Amino acid sequence: MTDSKPHFDEMFISEGAPRAPYEPYHNWFAGEDIKHLRRKSAEAEAFFRRIGITFNVYGQEDADERLIPFDIVPRVISAREWSRLERGIEQRVRAINAFLHDIYHRQEILRAGRVPKELIAGNEAFLPEMIGVSPPGGVYTHIVGVDLVRTGPDEFYVLEDNARTPSGVSYMLENRETMLQMFPELFTNMKVRPVSNYPRALRRSLSASAPTCANGKPEVAVLTPGIHNSAYFEHAFLADQMGAELVESTDLRIADGRVTMRTTRGYKPVDVLYRRVDDEYLDPLTFNPESLLGVPGIMDVYRAGGITIANAPGTGIADDKALYSYMPDIVEFYTGERAILQNVPTWRCSEPDSLKYVLDNLADLVVKEVHGSGGYGMLVGPAASKRELAAFTRKLRARPANYIAQPTLALSTVPILTQKGLAPRHVDLRPFVLVSPNKIDITPGGLTRVALKKGSLVVNSSQGGGTKDTWVLGD
Amino acid sequence: MRLRISHKTTYSYDTPVHYALQQLRLRPRTGHGQTVVEWSTEISGATRQLSFEDQFSNQTDLLLADEGTTHIEVHCEGVVDTTDTAGxxxxxxxxxxxxxxxxxxxxxxxxxxxxxxxxxxxxxxxxxxxxxxxxxxxxxxxxxxxxxxxxxxxxxxxxxxxxxxxxxxxxxxxxxxxxxxxxxxxxxxxxxxxxxxxxxxxxxxxxxxxxxxxxxxxxxxxxxxxxERYVRVxxxxxxxxxAPILGIRQGAGSEDLHVTLQVQQ
CATH class of the missing domain: 3.10.620.30 (C8orf32 fold)
Structure with missing residues (x-):
């Protein structure tokens, strides 16, 4: 999808005039030779290929694994900008956890009429098996990846709250590692806050949410569906960086009332399981009986208080797209404050008036499936052909409640390095948030995704997006 | 009315069990016009791992089959006092x-x-x-x-x-x-x-x-x-x-289920 609206350029006020946070970088860049930088960029790609950060693209049969392109121009965020984002994210994540506790207990927000009951009652993301469960330490979303877009100097919008199992943190870490190796001089000139603490912080945060039965140092394990999963690299990487075991379904079994993992010294209880397996496959005794990826009985152990599952099952109800438009109300209801971060205006196609508006203005809107993710099954109106628009009109009429629509925002740009030098491209940002019983910890940085095609607004890696290192400056 | 209940469920396997779990919802609660005076669950061929209350407040137990067993028997026995609430x-x-x-x-x-x-x-x-x-x-x-x-x-x-x-x-x-x-x-x-x-x-x-x-x-x-002749479980x-018993079992082989139940005053 392309866009001709004026957009906010994060690096330049006008041609040749950088904004303050970018000044040192711009000065450095002016002294560099483009050809030399292009060579560096190729080196970075070779490095990624060597260490094996690749990404399986669903629906692309010919390429099992593909490299996500990396751009060597960093995205820079000032200390002031970051501190406001931090407050906004923390507020939102607190609200999400309060909402999850409420929705699986007394449902006060439904009683108060702030969120329509129908939205929860008919929602597949609501997990009845979580009713009455209070997870250890009260934490539902141990890891959140909030997707943000920017449209102006102080205008950030939350696009999605990824409260299930957000991925991409390995790119944040590897991108920084690469930049540090290639351009060490830049880091001496600019006060860039480190992100390398993330794995330690993750381990600390998960340990702090361990169940009471964990004695001494909690045992943390990462559950992966296996080597064929698109994010397997990340699972292995995080386990390694955290000093935790990487386990698969076959390594786990119930013993002595706990979930235990096979080790060289017999079976050992797992206190905290950072699972990268979806709810549906997590426990064949409770959910999909055909699942070979999960742990039979883990939900029973969970309900009995014998394990922490991160993130908790059923958190999908908080990042469900049908609920998204209610997030400002949800934030207000649980925090008593107005939401610091804005929501993108959203039309709920389940409402007849909204559906009519969406159908009348389809060519200008982005339409998303309520339960979809990763840019699959969405319509980008301005980029769609007449046939695609007609096909989506039929889909919308057939199942209106399955869709929401949003305006196409004028996403900010950050330059990438092209053969001809710097050229602006649209970006988004996914900061990573760690939640423990007494602390919300936001890594200063995150994953900046960039649409590499000129004018494109689709940043998803599955749709040809790339990544950048994100630099949050110290005071 | 005082009801005495004895409920025995036996699973027989033609090959020794390597790994199997069973979830039991077989413990009545006091309330809704019934009082559980005494209740016991005896298990052989498996070991109780844990108990919890599920999302519908059912008292649930998880059993792990003893490795190599060819029988699992769950025997629930108890006394429940009931009153007639006309449903x-x-x-x-x-x-x-x-x-x-x-x-x-x-x-x-x-x-x-x-x-x-x-x-x-x-x-x-x-x-x-x-x-x-x-x-x-x-x-x-x-x-x-x-x-x-x-x-x-x-x-x-x-x-x-x-x-x-x-x-x-x-x-x-x-x-x-x-x-x-x-x-x-x-x-x-x-x-x-x-x-x-x-x-x-x-x-x-x-x-x-x-x-x-x-x-x-x-x-x-x-x-x-x-x-008063009914006991809710x-x-x-x-x-x-x-379901009174819900199980999952790894490996081949077939199982045979036998139930005996006595309900009397």
Whole structure:
């Protein structure tokens, strides 16, 4: 999808005039030779290929694994900008956890009429098996990846709250590692806050949410569906960086009332399981009986208080797209404050008036499936052909409640390095948030995704997006 | 009325079990017109791992088969004092919202036959009268017949084929009640039968929510609302939530199930 609206350029006020946070970088860049930088960029790609950060693209049969392109121009965020984002994210994540506790207990927000009951009652993301469960330490979303877009100097919008199992943190870490190796001089000139603490912080945060039965140092394990999963690299990487075991379904079994993992010294209880397996496959005794990826009985152990599952099952109800438009109300209801971060205006196609508006203005809107993710099954109106628009009109009429629509925002740009030098491209940002019983910890940085095609607004890696290192400056 | 219950479930395996789990929902609670005086569960061939209360407040136990066993036996025994509440259970308790009992499940998904059945009683204005009429209709249209259905049989199938057991009666009633907008739930439990002590299976019925009386029980198979001869054990949206025993087993081989049950005064 392309866009001709004026957009906010994060690096330049006008041609040749950088904004303050970018000044040192711009000065450095002016002294560099483009050809030399292009060579560096190729080196970075070779490095990624060597260490094996690749990404399986669903629906692309010919390429099992593909490299996500990396751009060597960093995205820079000032200390002031970051501190406001931090407050906004923390507020939102607190609200999400309060909402999850409420929705699986007394449902006060439904009683108060702030969120329509129908939205929860008919929602597949609501997990009845979580009713009455209070997870250890009260934490539902141990890891959140909030997707943000920017449209102006102080205008950030939350696009999605990824409260299930957000991925991409390995790119944040590897991108920084690469930049540090290639351009060490830049880091001496600019006060860039480190992100390398993330794995330690993750381990600390998960340990702090361990169940009471964990004695001494909690045992943390990462559950992966296996080597064929698109994010397997990340699972292995995080386990390694955290000093935790990487386990698969076959390594786990119930013993002595706990979930235990096979080790060289017999079976050992797992206190905290950072699972990268979806709810549906997590426990064949409770959910999909055909699942070979999960742990039979883990939900029973969970309900009995014998394990922490991160993130908790059923958190999908908080990042469900049908609920998204209610997030400002949800934030207000649980925090008593107005939401610091804005929501993108959203039309709920389940409402007849909204559906009519969406159908009348389809060519200008982005339409998303309520339960979809990763840019699959969405319509980008301005980029769609007449046939695609007609096909989506039929889909919308057939199942209106399955869709929401949003305006196409004028996403900010950050330059990438092209053969001809710097050229602006649209970006988004996914900061990573760690939640423990007494602390919300936001890594200063995150994953900046960039649409590499000129004018494109689709940043998803599955749709040809790339990544950048994100630099949050110290005071 | 004081009821004495002895319920033994035996699984026999033709090859030694390597790894198997069983989830039991076999412990009645005190409340709703019943008082559990004593209750014990003895297990052989498996070891109890943990206990918890599930989302419908059912007391649930998880068993792990002893490695290499060829039998697992679960023997529940106890004494429960009951009173006759004429089927009225009353107010809704627990965190599971009432609307959850309106949602369709795989076993209660309605088809044309269930819609027809629901239409037949939709003329009745009073919920209670409508549910009594529904119960009678189901009794007339679904003959009690063992061996023709199993635990996965859907309400629509049982109604279409016109036969089933108490579980199918409950599923048909639940599905039809939900179609008419009444929350309905499945109950598994025990029943004292007239002049019969030895039974070969536990019982099942349903409860429907009414705005005036709250939850009210209906036992279609016996054409009554449960009285002091009934002991409620577990509840849920359908059999799947309230099944007395739910298991998962690794490896090949077949299993054989044998149940003995005595309910007496």
């Amino acid at each position: 009225v259970i009353g107010r809704h308790k627990g965190f599971a919202p009432l609307w959850l009992f309106l949602n369709e499940t795989t076993r209660t998904k309605p088809g044309p036959e269930l819609r027809r059945l629901a239409r037949e009683v939709s003329g009745e204005d009073d919920t209670l009268a409508r549910m009594h009429a529904l119960s009678t209709l189901i009794y007339d249209q679904v003959a009690y017949d063992t061996g023709t259905t199993d635990s996965d049989t859907t309400a629509e199938t049982a109604l279409t084929e016109g036969h089933g057991v108490c579980q199918d009666h409950a599923h048909v009633m639940i599905a039809a009640a939900r179609l008419l907008g009444h929350p309905a739930r499945y109950i598994s439990g025990y029943l004292l039968m007239d002049g019969i002590v030895e039974q070969d299976a536990s019982h099942a019925w349903c409860e429907v929510w009414t705005d005036t009386l709250g939850w009210v029980g209906f036992d279609v198979s016996n054409r009554i609302c449960p009285d 577990a509840t849920g949206r359908d059999y799947g939530d309230a």
